[in-house]
Amino acid sequence: MLISPTDAIAAIATPPGTGALAIVRVSGAGALRAAAAVLGRAEEALPPRRACLASARDQEGDIDQVVALYHPAARSPTGEDLVELTCHGSVYIQRRLLAALLAAGARAARPGEFTQRAFLSGRLDLAQAEAVCDLIAGGTRLAHRSALSQLEGGLSSRVAGLRGPVLELLTHLEACLDHPDEDIAPLPRTEAQSRLHRLAEPVARLADTFRTGRILREGLRVCIVGRPNAGKSSLLNALLGHSRAIVCAEPGTTRDVLEEPCDLAGLPAVLVDTAGLGHDSRGAADEEGLARAQRALRASDLALLVIDGSRPVEAADESAHRRVLDASAADGRPVITVLSKTDLPRRAAAAPWDCAVSALRGAGVEELKRLVAERLGGHPDGPAEPGATVTHQRHHAALRRCAAELEEAALCVGREPGCWEELCARNLREALSSLDEITGPAAGDEVLHGIFSRFCLGK
């Protein structure tokens, strides 16, 4: 049986478990009817956008006193009639209230189905719908700012700004091709070529923001490396603000790789503590610790190379540091050199370092956090324009495809003087379709399913 896309769907919108309050929502053509039935009221007795106290019931009797809020389709978040019932947050009440709505004609919503309805009714485009997920998941200031700006249409308007001139050029070429006898000024080849390059450039630039934008969603992997006893685990604890890793005067304390999420000056990050590099191996566990440290370094976005400031730097230290710097330079990974233990008299030679800290006293730790954000985005506040930052692999891939089509179109102009307009028009259509995948019109069912199924239930 085909299910109408506006059938009423219901779900618990608050997190699973017990809380002070919980929200059960129902959306779709029959939402008001289902809610009114559960509340034992006429539909007209639920005034639009006005909270009203009501008693929810099922066949067994009273369930709870709830606050009902009816959003008519014209201005509701889903673009359909939507009723939200706020109840006491016991798991039993939530489940029974949901069951009552299902018995009154709604069906259980799939994950992300409320947001999918908002997309289908044109309330949100696809990039904005994805931002809803990011806004819920974003746990730091910059991740939140980026998701909010995308939800408010920051990325969508940038994409629209790129789309306009591509469409304009395509329209001109198609008019020349379709109506050769009419008086449409043909586009000189040199002008077409330079316009195409000018169109591709900002698309590629926006795609490149993914380098930093990815981190706003996925988190920055920061690997703390250095010689044994350099103060790596102490630095991890100082950055976290709590004692997560064992710290000990004995070298070789940390063997395993230890990971912990952290808010680094607003950036979401995962801090990774590792075994000391070049530690004299006392057996297979030390060997494995070292191999894991090296793998963790390779998998990181940024390395903090900790150098013990209270000890002279010896040849073995220097060669271990050099290996970290060389491997990171080869992988394009930034390294921040951190001089540790600044509360003790300095004995390390005047090697250049980026930041000096005392994990013991907490000195320099906030500066280090800011430096990480700065290295990443070239701005103390992280990436400069979060709204115009690409944070999804899907958007990045679509922009790269669009830029490649525009560059290919520019090449066609020079390569195929006889039929460049047709070839160019084909590339421009592909370029437009790539942009439309970002905001939705050209996204296939599989893409849509992939996006909405990642949402939590009730969203």
Ligand SMILES: Nc1nc2c(ncn2[C@@H]2O[C@H](COP(=O)(O)OP(=O)(O)OP(=O)(O)O)[C@@H](O)[C@H]2O)c(=O)[nH]1
């Ligand atoms: N005075 C002072 N001592 C520190 C500071 N940071 C670390 N230490 C001391 O240095 C020793 C080693 O610290 P850890 O943080 O365990 O060093 P690590 O680099 O993790 O050592 P391994 O795991 O063994 O490689 C401990 O005795 C710490 O108390 C600091 O800022 N000041």
Ligand SMILES: [Mg+2]
């Ligand atoms: Mg350690």
